[in-house]
Amino acid sequence: MSQINVKNLTFAYEGTYENIFENVNFQIDTDWKLGFTGRNGRGKTTFLNLLLGKHVYSGRIDTSVNFEYFPYDVRDERVMTMTLLHEVCPTADDWEFMKELSLLEVDLAVLYRAFETLSKGEQTKVLIAAMFLKQNAFMLIDEPTNHLDAAGRLKLGAYLKRKRGYILVSHDRYFLDRCIDHLLSINKTNIDIQKGNFSSWWRNKALQDQYERASNERLKGEIVRLTTAAARTTGWSNAVEQTKYGTRNSGLRPDRGFIGHKSAKMMKRAKSIEARRQNDIESKAKLLKNIETNEPLKLIDVKADIHQFIRIAEVSVAYDDREIFSNISFEVNRGDRIAIIGKNGSGKSSLLKLMKGDKVPHQGLVTMHSQLIISYVSQHTEWLCGSLANYAETIGVAEHLLNAMLNKLGIESKQFEKSLETFSAGQKKKVLIAGSLCQRAHLYIWDEPLNFIDVISRMQIEALLLEEKPTIVFVEHDSAFCETIATKTIAL
Structure with missing residues (x-):
């Protein structure tokens, strides 16, 4: 066992006046299963990049291990998966890759397919398996669950529980509880390390x-x-x-x-x-230095006299003669909070798009109330650009309301003047959620709204939905969120 010693670490991005880290000191044992949490924008990914030597900093980071970062940068996804894995870990034999994938319950046939043909979940699993085979490696695993369904998270959690020697960034409470034995948290003014899992840290x-x-x-x-x-x-x-x-x-x-x-x-x-x-x-x-404000969120929904918002009757969806799902029937009534669950590729996003009126190739009957107003949150944020003011105007909400909502979700006011391209992935997702909450709507349709969102903000959103009881249909792989929020579940 060796250690990673961080001494007087100070860092600020070039052109900024505020330090992200200032005279930070702590130690990590390299056999720990270390969870890493903190509100969006606090510097989790920045700290991992400092460990990797990607930025110039003041202070020292002393260790004898080699840091390996996930997600792995795949240069050519057209190559066969086995070839790619040998690129990731040249010292491993074929049987070692097969053993690791068996632990993750991945079909070994994927090894002989082009990497680009694998699902996002399969790609995540095979790359993590190969990286753990590297000698003297300390893994830096940055939000691996964003492309995994609930079943995939269970399998990856069980796999990581067998391993040791990693830092795991994740905002999924159940996932962290399954596989870590220490937790590192970036608080408002310091960094704290405790023995235990996320639940024990949260109680403390x-x-x-x-x-x-x-x-x-x-x-x-x-x-x-x-x-x-x-x-x-x-x-x-x-x-x-x-x-x-x-x-x-x-x-x-x-x-x-x-x-x-x-x-x-x-x-x-x-x-x-x-x-x-x-x-x-x-x-x-x-x-009071580390007390999070956690201000309660408010919702501006439209109180409707209508009872039935949407009716889905014997609906099937297929792309290029490939059936995604078939004969789905259910209703969305006022006050419902419906979770759409299923494996990756089962058609969850297609169903949501169909419900919000997009053109999706289907058979069956989709009936929507003529006066229904829908607010939609996409699972993707890459398209966000420009200023917050322009985004507020685009979605038809008052800029001051959007800013106030984002402030309650932990984004500081100084961030509002920056371009959306500079926002972190979690901050971008908060922009979409805050915009949706500021829109006047009967029905909220959210597609994986919590990807990259920090735990405290997830709890704020949960509290809002339980208090305001809006009508919502959502796809989300965070089991804790689904168990808390959903009144109905549709399984594809």
Whole structure:
């Protein structure tokens, strides 16, 4: 066992004035199964890139291991998968690749197909398997679940539980709980490492937040008392100082030396109390440094008199004579929260597009209420560009409402002036979700809305949907979210 020692790490991107990391110090054992969490934009991927030596930084990162990053950059996806795996890990034999893929329950026939013909989930699994065969490698696994369905996440979680020596970035709570033994979190002002899984870390964080809030309330009362005392003492000191000169026409000659000494003594006491007050204010700031605001989200939906929004009757979808699904029947009624589940490639996104009125080759009956207003969130964010103001105008929402929603989701106001191209993947997804929540709609159709979204924001969205109870149809592979939100499930 060796260690990764991070000492006085400081880093800021060129052209920016704020450090992402400042004098950060911690140690990681290289046999840990380390989960990595934090709100979007806090620097998780940046930290992985620092480990990989992609940026110039101040401080030191000392270790004897080689870092390997997933997703792996495949230069030519047309090559046979076995050929690609030998490129990833030249020292491994064919039987070793087969053994690893068997653990992941991947059909070994994929080894003799072009890599581009594999599903996204299959590509994820074969590359991770090959990378774990590298000698003296410490894996940096960056959000591997974004292309995996629920079943795929279970298998990958079981596989990673067998392994050790990695940092895993993921926002799927159940997935983290399955396979990690330590958790590293980027908080508002520091980096914290705890032994355990995500659930144990979250419980500890809740207890710490509760303690800090209680301490803060006590401190605020003490500050009020000290402030009042300081003001009173300063007033006494000033009043005593004035008596040095007596009153006009009094004929009295006060002892100015005695009075000055008494005044100075009282002033010194006043300054001492003021210093205590400032120290307590600073202590309060430290106590509250890592409490997330978690402001409740609000929804601007349209209350409809209609009951049935959409009716799907004996619907089948096929592309180029390849049937995707067949004979699907269900209704979307007011107040439903419907999860569409199924393996990758089973037609979930096609069904959502059909429901929102897109042209999808199908047979059967799709009936939509004539007055139905739909708000749609795509699973893809690559097309986002330009300014937030232009995006708000494009989707027909007020810019200040969109900004306020994003601020509640943890995106700082200074980010609003930047181009959408510079946003992280999680921040882009928040733009789509915030825009949808700001739209006036009867029905919300969301396609994998939580990809790249941090855990705290996921919980905010859950709380909103449970409180406001909008009508929503969604595809999502986060099991915790589906179990919490869905009132109905459609399995393809």
